[in-house]
Amino acid sequence: MDLNDTVAEFRLSRWTIRIKLQFIISGIIFVSLLGMILTASYFFRKDSELRVQENGLKLNEVIALNIRNSVNAIGQTVRISAETLERKAATRDLLERTIFGDDTDLIYLGVYARDGGGLRATTRLVSPDFLREFELSAGDLAALTPKYRADFIKSFNDSIVLVNASPGFSTPLVGISFPYKNNEVLITYLRMNFFLEAFQASGITETFMVNDDGTVVAHSDQNIVVSGTRLADSPIVQNMRTNPVNNGLMRYQDEEGEWHLGSFRKLPFGGLGIVSTVSEDKAFAEVNNIQRRNLYLMIVVVALAVLIVFFFARGLTQPVLKLVTAARMIRDGSYGVDLQPESQDEIGLLTDSFNSMSHGLKERENLKVSFGKFVDKELTEMALGGERKEVAVFFSDIRGFTAMSEKLRPEEVVEFLNGYFTRMVRCVNETNGRVDKYIGDALMAVWGAFRPHGNEAENAVNAALRMRDELIDFNRGRGTARKPLIHMGAGINLGQVVAGQIGSDEKLEYTVIGDTVNLASRTEMLTKHFGVDILITNNVLDRVKGQYRVAKMDEMKVKGKAKPITVFAVLSRTDDPNGPSNLEELREYVGIDYDPGKTAAAGAKYESVK
Secondary structure, three states, X not given: OOHHHHOOOOOOOOOOHHHHHHHHHHHHHHHHHHHHHHHHHHHHHHHHHHHHHHHHHHHHHHHHHHHHHHHHHHHHHHHHHHHHHHHOHHHHHHHHHHHHHHOOOEEEEEEEEEEOOEEEEEEEEEOHHHHHHHOOOHHHHHOHHHHOHHHHHHHHHOOOEEEEOOOXXXXXXXXXEEEOOOOEEEEEEEEOHHHHHHHOOEOOEEEEEEOOOOEEEEEOOHHHHHHOOEOOOOHHHHHHHHOOOOEEEEEEEOOOOOEEEEEEEEOXXXXXXXXXXXXXXXXXXXXXXXXXXXXXXXXXXXXXXXXHHHHHHHHHHHHHHHHHHHXXXXXXXXXXXXXXXXXXXXXXXXXXHHHHHHHHHHHHHHHHHHHHOOOOHHHHHHHHOOEEEEEEEXXXXXXXXXXXXXXXXXXXXXXXXXXXXXXXXXXXXXXXXXXXXXXXXXXXXXXXXXOOOOOHHHHHHHHHHHHHHHHHHHOOOOOOOOOOOOOEEEEEEEEEEEEEEEEOOOOEEEEEEOHHHHHHHHHHHHHHHHOOXXXXXXXXXXXXXXXXXXXXXXXXXXXXXXXXXXXEXXXXXXXXOOOOOOHHHHHHHHOOOOOHXXXXXXXXXXXXXX
């Protein structure tokens, strides 16, 4: 049987070296670049977040200082105006033109005293230009004071109060109350232009001012100011109102789920606070743009890497595929292969080595052809090559040979071994077998290695039974100290082996190797454990079933086998009416004194599996 007949056809996987190289190298580049991009983006984002919040705090500080200075300046102005008004009441018209002409933002000035739980105006002054511009009356502005009485009354406790007085008017107005003399307060209303200039949108940051109840006092959007919008539910406003410190930072999410970066700064009067907030999408827009550009660049780099690796892998695999084609040609018997190395690297070295192998095989084939002209072709194949075959392998061993040989002289040992082997080898030869080797007192024989006959298993078992009878005859007249009785153990297995010339350059030996041989040897070793002389494996029994009487032994675990094996003791041929029919008759027939206790101790290295 040819070795190629038993080897399954190799199928090339879709995952060739070329594809693997592309995936591995491109994957490494992709993961590395992606990791670098994400890491750099993360730290850039954190740095940008910190800078945005710091800028918000600085902006709030600047606006708060500007508002505080403006309010203080207004307070000084209205105090001087109020004192002048009280001293020169007769020149009221002149005062109106002077006060409101110098400051066009100032539209109302009043001195108020406490009147029970309310406020009573002792002196009032209104900008006539403002009234004409918006078609209002002095009473419309005077009505604002009772509306915000609860806020303004706090100024009697030396507090400056600032309110958004815009609701109900078409222009943003702010009302401010200042502590005055003689348990009086100054209340003034102004256009909010001087405030709103500080809150005009600058870049991506939105800045506004709220009072202690969350009402917007100043904002870049006049509509929000005029409508008196309350932002008490905003997380940043809530944080400012409840936070004991004067300034703070926070990241929060609005009602629409958008994330913002916010900061606040409290003013030292009126429960006012400056709030700056910016959407993260706007704050990190450039970070996202850089990350996006880096990702595009990564895609380009990976695409180039895939392209480069593709051509590199093709240059690597093309010579390998040529070697595959050449190897198939050699397999088919065409040895005239001569490949040219395409590079000076390992692939080139492999190609050069392949050429050397091809030339050697060609010389070997020429030698076989020449040798075949003088001898049989089958002998030539056996002498110069190896092949896989199915054979029966036999091992036998003399029981107690070491102890026996110690009691005999060397020449006596050689004499009885020669007599013993002469009979045993004759049994092998008469059944178409061949003695493979002698191993001390052990004998190895094979059937089917040299020339198969189709019934190797039967021939091997027949040879073992003949050896049994020959050994009984050989033992006649023996039994003395100088001529001890000889008992044999034999094991037979059937299976695939590699048969060929094995050895060194100086000496070769035609033999068989493989797991079948090893199991045959292990089977022979079990004969002493079971107290029998011939054991066969399942493989042998399958080929000779019905031709022999056998006794099944316990399953045993042997060295080299993961699973336990089952062996069978050969009793006799089924067509032999006088042969042993059970183990007791067998042991009596061959003279085996079987003691289970002793054999169990002697075979302790074997594990019985029942």
